Amino acid sequence: MFSFQQYVLAESLEQAYELNQKKNNVILGGTGWLKLGKKSYGTAIDLSGLGLDQIIETEEEFSIGCMVTLRQIELHKGLNDTFGNACKEAVRHIVGVQFRNLVTVGGSLFGRFGFSDVLTCFLAMDSYVELVGKGVVSLEEFAKMPYDRDVLVRLIVKKDGRKVSYQSFRNQSTDFPVIAVCAAELQNGKKIASVGARPARAVLCSVENEDWTKELTFGSNMRASAEYREFLAKILLQKAWEELA
Ligand SMILES: Cc1cc2nc3c(=O)[nH]c(=O)nc-3n(C[C@H](O)[C@H](O)[C@H](O)COP(=O)(O)OP(=O)(O)OC[C@H]3O[C@@H](n4cnc5c(N)ncnc54)[C@H](O)[C@@H]3O)c2cc1C
Known part of the structure; x- marks a missing residue:
């Protein structure tokens, strides 16, 4: 189990980004992965007060906040109707419902895990991530980038008819x-x-x-x-x- 000395419920993305520049601080997603580690951090930065736990659908795209859980992805009618249930199929095997109710899109994408169903799924779509520091970059580019101390705000998936x-x-x-x-x-x-x-x-x-x-x-x-x-x-x-x- 990981530990930290201080907990901050971020009041803005800028504050979260500032705090995250310190090497010993950490952004909290759903903590499903972090919990497997034994590291001791300085400040744990919680993004859950910033309204980023919503999937917003417009005519052109889906905007998926970083704190949206994999269970929300699994159950979202618009996403699954648009992409032939691919999102549901990608996440439904991940551990169990309780786990998918906890773990987030932000943690899943930022981790860029070599086993990631989530990254594989959204990479085949016209997808982008919004980062506080670097702005909007394509998911294809993000998947190749080295780890840094940016903060992932949301995933954007375009409805381009594929x-x-x-x-x-x-x-x-x-x-x-x-x-x-x-x-x-x-x-x-x-x-x-x-x-x-x-x-x-x-x-x-x-x-x-x-x-x-x-x-x-x-x-x-x-x-x-x-x-x-x-x-x-x-x-x-x-x-x-x-x-x-
Ligand atoms: C036992 C187990 C089995 C799993 N099986 C699968 C599987 O079969 N398929 C699959 O695709 N995935 C699998 N996963 C991964 C899981 O689905 C999540 O991707 C993982 O737990 C990370 O999500 P989280 O919300 O828990 O992130 P956390 O554990 O909270 O964070 C993970 C990392 O991302 C950083 N982070 C989190 N949010 C942000 C953000 N917004 N901006 C910047 N950095 C951020 C954290 O600082 C940390 O470094 C598994 C995980 C576990 C523990």
């Missing part, structure tokens, strides 16, 4: 995925996919030719070998196209 299908494979339900693929067919017919849990940060790639997995690197760990992951990625992409068809 069709999306999320597929993952687990050795056992609720375990980390062995591989995750989110396929998207854009309105102009172009086909792309994000591939996560390779096991490395999810990346976006073109899947127009049969050899598409060759542009990616797959790794081996206790869950699966690199060869098995590459094999499964092809199968999951096939399943995704079948679902979209």
Whole structure:
């Protein structure tokens, strides 16, 4: 369990950002991941008083505050109607309902975990993150950036008419995925996919030719070998196209 000496309920994003510049301070998401650590922090910065726990839908986009939980994503009708239930499919295997009621979009994306279903899912959409310091950057760019001390304010997902299908494979339900693929067919017919849990940060790639997995690197760990992951990625992409068809 982690600990901290001081707790601050942030009154503004600027205050949260200022406090977070100190290396020993920490932003609190749902603390699902932080709790696994044993680190002792100076100040814990809580963003839960800033109204960032809402999903706001307009004609053009979804604006998803960093304190929105994975359970909210799972149950949001607009998001799931627009993207063919891909969001629900991406998060429904993560631990259990109580856990998904706790953990946040901000913590999930900022962590850029190599096993992340959440990052894999939104990467295949026209997504952006708003950061206090750097402003709005595409999720594709954010996924490649090194960790820094910025604060993630919200995720923005554009409604651009693409069709999306999320597929993952687990050795056992609720375990980390062995591989995750989110396929998207854009309105102009172009086909792309994000591939996560390779096991490395999810990346976006073109899947127009049969050899598409060759542009990616797959790794081996206790869950699966690199060869098995590459094999499964092809199968999951096939399943995704079948679902979209
Ligand atoms: C046992 C277990 C199993 C899991 N299984 C899966 C799985 O199968 N698939 C999957 O996709 N995920 C999985 N996860 C990850 C989980 O879904 C969350 O992504 C994770 O817990 C982080 O979210 P959180 O809200 O708990 O963040 P926290 O633990 O609160 O924070 C995580 C990190 O992000 C930082 N942070 C939080 N919010 C912000 C912000 N707004 N701006 C800047 N930095 C911020 C924190 O300072 C910290 O460094 C699992 C986690 C656990 C503990």
